[in-house]
Structure formats: C-alpha cells, structure tokens
Amino acid sequence: MNRSTGRSLAWVAIAAQLVFVLAWVVAGALQDGYSHLEQGVSELGADNAEYPAVMNAAIVMLGLSFVALGLALLPVLHVATNLRAVLHPVLPRRPARIVAVALFAGSGVGIVLAGVFPVDCWLAVDEGCEQRFEEGQLSWQTYAHVWSSFAFDIFFLLT
Numbered sequence: 001m002n003r004s005t006g007r008s009l010a011w012v013a014i015a016a017q018l019v020f021v022l023a024w025v026v027a028g029a030l031q032d033g034y035s036h037l038e039q040g041v042s043e044l045g046a047d048n049a050e051y052p053a054v055m056n057a058a059i060v061m062l063g064l065s066f067v068a069l070g071l072a073l074l075p076v077l078h079v080a081t082n083l084r085a086v087l088h089p090v091l092p093r094r095p096a097r098i099v100a101v102a103l104f105a106g107s108g109v110g111i112v113l114a115g116v117f118p119v120d121c122w123l124a125v126d127e128g129c130e131q132r133f134e135e136g137q138l139s140w141q142t143y144a145h146v147w148s149s150f151a152f153d154i155f156f157l158l159t
Contacts, residue, residue, distance in 0.1 A: 009072040016065035023058035027051050038124055042145060045118045056115045063111030066156075070104030073097065103159040110152030117144040 027044045028034050030051060034044065045055040119142045121129035132138050 006072045006074070009068040013065040013068040013072070016061045016068070020058045020062040020065075023054060027055045027058075033125075035125070039122065040124060042114065042119055042149065043122045043124060045115065046122055047118060047120050048122065052118055056118055059115030060112050063108045063113075063115060063152075066104050066108030066111060068108075070101045070108065073101050073104065100159065103155050106155035107152050107159060110148045110150075110155055113148035114145050114152065117141040117148065119145050 024041050024044065025036075027049075028036050031044055031049055034049075041055070041059070043049065045052045045059060049055065120138045121132075123129055123133055129138075133142065
C-alpha cells in the first residue's frame, strides 16, 4: 500500500461515517414512532421499519469504514528518490500496531454482520418483541445481530 492509498482509506472512512450519521438522522425522522433517544439505530433496519434497506446499507458502510481505518494503519510503501522501496509505518513498529489493525478490523466485521443480519422487530419499545426475544422465538438473524453488535462493542472498546 502506498501513502496516498492510506490517506484515501482514511478519508473514505470519515466520509462513510458521516453518511451513516446522515442516514440515521433521516431514516429516524421518516420512521413513524421512532425515538432517537429511546431506540437503537438497529431498529431502523428492523424488518418492520419503513426503510430497512437504507439503514442496513448504512450500517454495513459504517462497518467497512472501520475496516478501512484498520488498513490505513498498515505500513505504507514509499519509493525513495534512488528508486528503492521503503516501508514507512503509520504507527511505530511494535506488536501494538498489529493489535490496533486487528481491533479496527474486528470492529468493522462486527458492524458489517449487524447490518447483514437485521433484527425482526423493535426490541427497545415493543414489549411483545422483547418477550419473544427472551423466549428465543425470533429469527436467528436477530440473535446473530445482537451477538455481532456485542462483538463490535468489545472490539471497539479495546481500540
């Protein structure tokens, strides 16, 4: 990877995060009964939401932005004036660099999976949905969503 690729990945990550926030605000405003304060963003991607594909695509994009951030931390290839290729790290050459890359990538994969596996219904405000969740009566995608979101939380906390 060269220096401009690393910078491009960082800018793409920032842009994707802004698009995610915009999608969250707009989809929340268009969704009848949705409360930005009481409900999670995942509920805008639920099967019973008005525009689930838009929100789930934004969630996947957010996850990919974390993967891009991880890749941007990898060493960049710099061609010196004497045409020798030299690797210049973005972070110091220590095991912590690899850990940071892995944590950002793990965070990204967790969010991507949360976008790919939407919840069935509004868990935060629908008591019937919450009860079916606790009884294990929702689809496996809902439980995959919850676990992948939890994985994101752990990886992101560790970053």
